[in-house]
Amino acid sequence: MFDTAFKLMLRRLGLLLVLYTLLRLLFFVFNYSEFAEAGAGELLFAFVHGLRFDLAAILAVNGLFILLSLLPIGNTLHPTYQRVLEWVFILGNAPFIALAIVDVEFFKFIGRRTSNELLSITGDIASQLVQLLGYYWYLALGFILLVIGLAKAFPKAPALPETAPKVWLRSLRLVLVAGFVVLGIRGGLQLKPLRPSHAFIQEPAALGHLTLNSPFTFIKGIGKTTLEEKQYFQTDEELLAALQFDPQKYARPEGAPLKENVVIIILESFAAEYVGALNKGQGYTPFLDSLANEGVMFRYAFANGRKSIESLPSILAGVPSLMPEPFITSPYQANKLYGLGTLLQEAGYQTAMFHGAANGSMGFNNFAARVGVQAYYGLDEYPGELRKQDFDGQWGIFDEPYLQYVSRELTEFEQPFMATLFTLSSHQPYTIPDKYKGRFPKGELEIHESIGYADHALRQFFKTASQQPWYENTLFILTADHTQKSINPAYQNELGHFRVPLLLFHPGKGLKSINPAKVAQHADIQATVIDYLNLPTDKLLPFGQSLLDTTTSGRAILFNGTANLLVDPEVVTELNQQDALRFYTFPDLAPTASPAPQSAQLLKAQVQYFRNGMVGNRLYFWKE
Structure with missing residues (x-):
C-alpha cells in the first residue's frame, strides 16, 4: 500500500505545504503593520493553526492530481505518465499561487483575504492588466519564480521499475485516501465544515487573516452571495448626511461609565x-408578560432576519441581515467588526455566551469570539455528570436545567460582566421534559406547548438569579432570534414575519421613561447598551439607534429576499432590486400613494452603506 507512487504523492503534497507556509510568511512581511500588536507566541500559533487551512485548500485544489497519482490500474510510474502528472500538478496549482501572490497587495485594499469578489471584477482586471503588471511587476516576478521553483523541486519518480501492488489493494487504498481527503477538506470531524471564521480565535483579531490562505477563502466563496455596489450618493459625506448618522455621537459622553452587568437573553x-x-x-408566556409589566416591552419590535444564524450579528454587532446569505457564512464574514463584546472588553468587562447546543452549532462560537466574547459555554462545557439526564434527545440541554446552570456560572463571574444566553427548547421538534407533559397549554400550533415550557424555565431562572449578588446591578435585555409558525392573521404579513418581543428590564431601576411605542429592532441593542452604560466609542454602525434616545421614534430595516424595507412609525418604505420605490402605511401595509422622500433617502443610504461597506470592508470608513 505504501509503495513509491503513494510516497511520491505525499512528498509532492508536502512540498505544497511548505510553499503555502512561505506564502504566509510573504503575506506577513508585506502586511506587517496589521499584525504589529501580536506577540511572538501569537504569531507562531497563527502560522501553526494556518496549516489546517492550508491542508484543506491543497486537498481541494489537488483532487484530480491525487486521483491520477493513485489510479488502481496501469503503470503510474511510467516516465510519460509522470510528465503528465507534473503538468497537472503545476497547472492546477499555479492559479492559486497567483491568487495568494496577488492577495499580498490586494489585502491592503479590502482588509481581508480574497473571496469570490475577484470574479466580479475580472473585466476590470483584464482591461487594466498591462498597467497592473507594470505597477506590480514584483508580484509577477515573484509568481514566476515560485512556479519555476515548484517545478524544479517537484519530486521525481525513480528510474528503476518497481512492482506495483495488486489492483484490489490499490483500489482499497484509493477509497481510503478519498475518505481522508474529504475529511481534510472538511477540516476535521467537528460539527460544521471548516470556515474562514474558524481562523479568528485569538486576539488581535487581525491574526485570523494571517492564519487563512487566499486559495481557501476563494474556494469557500465560490457560489456565495456577491453584493452589487450602489452609488445613490457620491461621497462619504453625502452618505453620512443621508444616513442621519454621527459616528462621534457616543465618543465623548458626559459623566463616568456605569459599571453594571448586562445579560442578553435570546x-x-x-x-x-x-x-x-x-x-x-x-x-403562552405568563412570566414574560409579568416581566413586561416591570420593564419596557416594545410593541413594535423586529428581528433583522428570519433565521437563528442571522440574529447574532444583528444583536451583538449591529449588523442586520440585508443579503440572501447570513453574514456568518458569507464571503464577508472576515470583515472588520467591532462587536458589543469588543467594546465592553475595552471597558474592563468579562464577556461570555451560553448556548446549550453542540459547540459549533451555526458557527455561534466562532462568531462570538469575532465580536469580543471571551468565553463560550456550549454543550461541551455543560457538566458531564448532568449532560445525559438533561439532554433533550435532539439539540442540547433542556432550558430549565440549562438556565439554572447559567445562573450559577454567572455568580462566579467577576463584575461587571456581559453575558448572552441563547435558549433552545422551543425549537422543532419542540420537545419538553416528560415531567412537564400536560402542564402547559397545547395551543393551536405544536410550538405553543414548548413556548410555555421555555417561559417556565425563564421564570425559574429569574427566581434563582434574584437571589444572586449580581442581580440588582444588571440590565436584562430579552428578545427572540426570529419568528415561527403563525396562526394569527394579524401577523401573517411582511412585517409580522419579523415581529419579535424586545424587553428591557432592570430589577434595581425603573425604565418607564422609555417610549414602548417606538419601533425597535435587534440592531438597536448594541447602541442601547453603549448608551445605557455611558461608554465612549466611535465604533457603532448606523443601522441601530439607542432605545433610550427620546429624540427618535425608532426604525427597523429588513430584507425579505427580494427587497429592502425601512419601517418607521409613519410609513414603510420598500426598495426593490431594480431600485423601484413603494410606500405602505404602518403597521397595516396598505399601499399608499403618498411618497415619503426622507424615508426613501434614508433607505437608499442604508442599502448603499451596507453593500459598499461589505464589499470594500469599509463599514467603519470614518476611522480610516
Missing part, C-alpha cells in the same frame, strides 16, 4: 404572536 422562536403582553393577554 429566546428561541418566541414570535411576538405568542406573547400575551403584545396581544391583549392572549398568549
Whole structure:
C-alpha cells in the first residue's frame, strides 16, 4: 500500500505545504503593520493553526492530481505518465499561487483575504492588466519564480521499475485516501465544515487573516452571495448626511461609565404572536408578560432576519441581515467588526455566551469570539455528570436545567460582566421534559406547548438569579432570534414575519421613561447598551439607534429576499432590486400613494452603506 507512487504523492503534497507556509510568511512581511500588536507566541500559533487551512485548500485544489497519482490500474510510474502528472500538478496549482501572490497587495485594499469578489471584477482586471503588471511587476516576478521553483523541486519518480501492488489493494487504498481527503477538506470531524471564521480565535483579531490562505477563502466563496455596489450618493459625506448618522455621537459622553452587568437573553422562536403582553393577554408566556409589566416591552419590535444564524450579528454587532446569505457564512464574514463584546472588553468587562447546543452549532462560537466574547459555554462545557439526564434527545440541554446552570456560572463571574444566553427548547421538534407533559397549554400550533415550557424555565431562572449578588446591578435585555409558525392573521404579513418581543428590564431601576411605542429592532441593542452604560466609542454602525434616545421614534430595516424595507412609525418604505420605490402605511401595509422622500433617502443610504461597506470592508470608513 505504501509503495513509491503513494510516497511520491505525499512528498509532492508536502512540498505544497511548505510553499503555502512561505506564502504566509510573504503575506506577513508585506502586511506587517496589521499584525504589529501580536506577540511572538501569537504569531507562531497563527502560522501553526494556518496549516489546517492550508491542508484543506491543497486537498481541494489537488483532487484530480491525487486521483491520477493513485489510479488502481496501469503503470503510474511510467516516465510519460509522470510528465503528465507534473503538468497537472503545476497547472492546477499555479492559479492559486497567483491568487495568494496577488492577495499580498490586494489585502491592503479590502482588509481581508480574497473571496469570490475577484470574479466580479475580472473585466476590470483584464482591461487594466498591462498597467497592473507594470505597477506590480514584483508580484509577477515573484509568481514566476515560485512556479519555476515548484517545478524544479517537484519530486521525481525513480528510474528503476518497481512492482506495483495488486489492483484490489490499490483500489482499497484509493477509497481510503478519498475518505481522508474529504475529511481534510472538511477540516476535521467537528460539527460544521471548516470556515474562514474558524481562523479568528485569538486576539488581535487581525491574526485570523494571517492564519487563512487566499486559495481557501476563494474556494469557500465560490457560489456565495456577491453584493452589487450602489452609488445613490457620491461621497462619504453625502452618505453620512443621508444616513442621519454621527459616528462621534457616543465618543465623548458626559459623566463616568456605569459599571453594571448586562445579560442578553435570546429566546428561541418566541414570535411576538405568542406573547400575551403584545396581544391583549392572549398568549403562552405568563412570566414574560409579568416581566413586561416591570420593564419596557416594545410593541413594535423586529428581528433583522428570519433565521437563528442571522440574529447574532444583528444583536451583538449591529449588523442586520440585508443579503440572501447570513453574514456568518458569507464571503464577508472576515470583515472588520467591532462587536458589543469588543467594546465592553475595552471597558474592563468579562464577556461570555451560553448556548446549550453542540459547540459549533451555526458557527455561534466562532462568531462570538469575532465580536469580543471571551468565553463560550456550549454543550461541551455543560457538566458531564448532568449532560445525559438533561439532554433533550435532539439539540442540547433542556432550558430549565440549562438556565439554572447559567445562573450559577454567572455568580462566579467577576463584575461587571456581559453575558448572552441563547435558549433552545422551543425549537422543532419542540420537545419538553416528560415531567412537564400536560402542564402547559397545547395551543393551536405544536410550538405553543414548548413556548410555555421555555417561559417556565425563564421564570425559574429569574427566581434563582434574584437571589444572586449580581442581580440588582444588571440590565436584562430579552428578545427572540426570529419568528415561527403563525396562526394569527394579524401577523401573517411582511412585517409580522419579523415581529419579535424586545424587553428591557432592570430589577434595581425603573425604565418607564422609555417610549414602548417606538419601533425597535435587534440592531438597536448594541447602541442601547453603549448608551445605557455611558461608554465612549466611535465604533457603532448606523443601522441601530439607542432605545433610550427620546429624540427618535425608532426604525427597523429588513430584507425579505427580494427587497429592502425601512419601517418607521409613519410609513414603510420598500426598495426593490431594480431600485423601484413603494410606500405602505404602518403597521397595516396598505399601499399608499403618498411618497415619503426622507424615508426613501434614508433607505437608499442604508442599502448603499451596507453593500459598499461589505464589499470594500469599509463599514467603519470614518476611522480610516
